Amino acid sequence: MKQKFHSFFFILWPRFFRELSEHIIPYLTFNNYPRIWVRGILILVSTSLIPLFVMTGIYYQLIEKSIDNALILRTERVASNTRRAVSFFFEERLAALKFMVNDRDYKDLINPTQLSEILKNLKLGFGGLTDLSVIDYNGTQLTYAGPYNLEGKDYSQQNWFLECQKRNAYVSEVFSGYRGVPHIVVAVKHTRPDGNFFIIRATLETERLFNAVTSYKSGTYADIFMINHDGVVQSPSKYYEKKTRRISIEVPEYSSRTKALLTKDRKGIPVIVSYAFINTSITPTPFILIVVKEKEGVSVMKIWLGLKTNFNLFLAISAMVIVLIMSLTATSLINKIYFADRSKAEAMLSAEQKGQLASIGQLAAGVAHEINNPLALINETAGYIKDLFVIKSQYQDDPELIEQIDVILDAVERCGAITRQLLGFARQLDVESRSLNLKVMMTNLLSFFQKEAEYRNISILLDVEDGTPSIETDRKKLQQILLNLINNAFQAMDKDGNLSIKIGIVGTDMVRISIEDSGCGIEEHHLNKIFDPFFTTKQEGKGTGLGLSITFGLVKKLHGNISVNSKVGEGTTFVITLPINFKKEEKHENSTG
């Protein structure tokens, strides 16, 4: 199992994390594969996931919006029905009192026996009535029918009396009476023919009202209750009865119509609140009806939430599958690019090594030719001395003999010089970085081309500007670069050419080497391609097309630049600029990069 997991992970984990040999890195086209990989995955994953999530989000919002609308409508309907019932409750009782004051004579009403009779009849008709009293315009209670006789009590300064006087009718808030039973007072004012008024007042038990209100309640997550205009709860409530008895929802602004809104309660639970100010046709009441529904308690919402959970699960699984597939795709794509890049880099690396060998081989052939000439001379001179011994017998006391021996020694010296040069060149190949004098190096290099130049009548001009400093660089690479370029120049030229090499300083920290030939030149449309790998204008099999590409790579490795200027038939100039201190440049690069 563990093995399986490992091999699975192996597919996801790109090759370039596992095998990236140091020596190949400079030849790769892209040098930061991990970054390309991460970026590739991010782009692929985000382009596929973002639309999915955005669409899902929009879809969710649409569904939830329509569910909300349906819930608001439904809650509003409940509130509206309940309001009608409550209004009707008060209207009925106020109408009964009004009927009574119009129907009965004032004398009957202030007669306690008659009033008790009326109370009895009202109790039979409506029930839930505690007492009935008549109060004159002074606020003095004239008659009382009920369990507590408060005859003669002065109500003139009480709020309800003043209110009733002003509005002709009155409905009180819920209050606890003497027995701790909640009551509501309703009162109606009547003006007698003599101009004086009196008020008839009834105390109602709240049970019937509360029953009427709660009968509209549906479902466990719903609450219907009444509050007064100060927000104090007036009727039994499931959630808002206890503690402060104040609802956490703000007291809504007055509205003659039923209203509904979406909000959150004190606990942060999303709720739909519908409210209605309860007014009767006779007088306004202090009650506001509140219907509260917890969103999650509604069955449509429940179905949706269940669906949403499934959707989300499906979405999560899809997202995971997408991420996995996109990661695999990105990994395999970038692996393929990496493989292609790596094989290109390997080809370049091996070509560079072969190129090096080829030019050393070329050098050796040249050297052999150079050595053969002095050897031929030694041969002839020694042969002549032998001839003197064999053919002529007058060898003793002959000054010519000494002269010939000098010739031999001279020729041997020439051979020695050539081998020293070759050895020196080979030894230099091993040195990584050392201060080197460009003039000396260039002279050494050119000595290998001297004979070739003589034979083809090519004039070589080396011009080193005064004050050109020694440079600190990789000698092996620079030699390879210059050899390649001089070789190219020689190949481009026929007989009677000119090779002009100029070395000078650029700014304070760079040197400039220009190699100008009077050869066949490069066609303009080839100029931007000559540094590309495998580009060649030579015949099939004659060139690999890697020479200049390798040269370009080497110059870059020395933190230099190479440029080319050419005209067909007139010649070509390659210009290299190199930092005077390659190491310093490298350090600088490390610190900034």
Add this chain to the structure above:
Amino acid sequence: MKILLVDDEKKFASMLAKRLELRGIKVDYFFEATNAIQEVENGKKYDVAILDVKMPGMGGIELRRKLSRMDSDLKFIFLTGHGSNVDYKTGVSEASYYLPKPLKINDLIETLYLVAPEKTT
């Protein structure tokens, strides 16, 4: 037998000439092709021309073309220090003899006899 020797290696040319003369062969030697042409133009007659292939200015191959135009009887032997195939092939294709440097004096003598047998006596 009269020999024309052209080689830019001055010591070599003079030494080879001395050795051939020790063997009874008359040699005129030059270090530049133009001088040799001058000499032939002036009416000098040679049996065999020994030419170095690679020389600054005019090389052996070109010199041969010019000399044979002036004297169609002239035979040629090429010398070269470059042991490469290119030169060998050039030598053969020009229907001439080719000898590598450093050369053995006896090989040269043999080749001379081979090239111009009628002049050996």
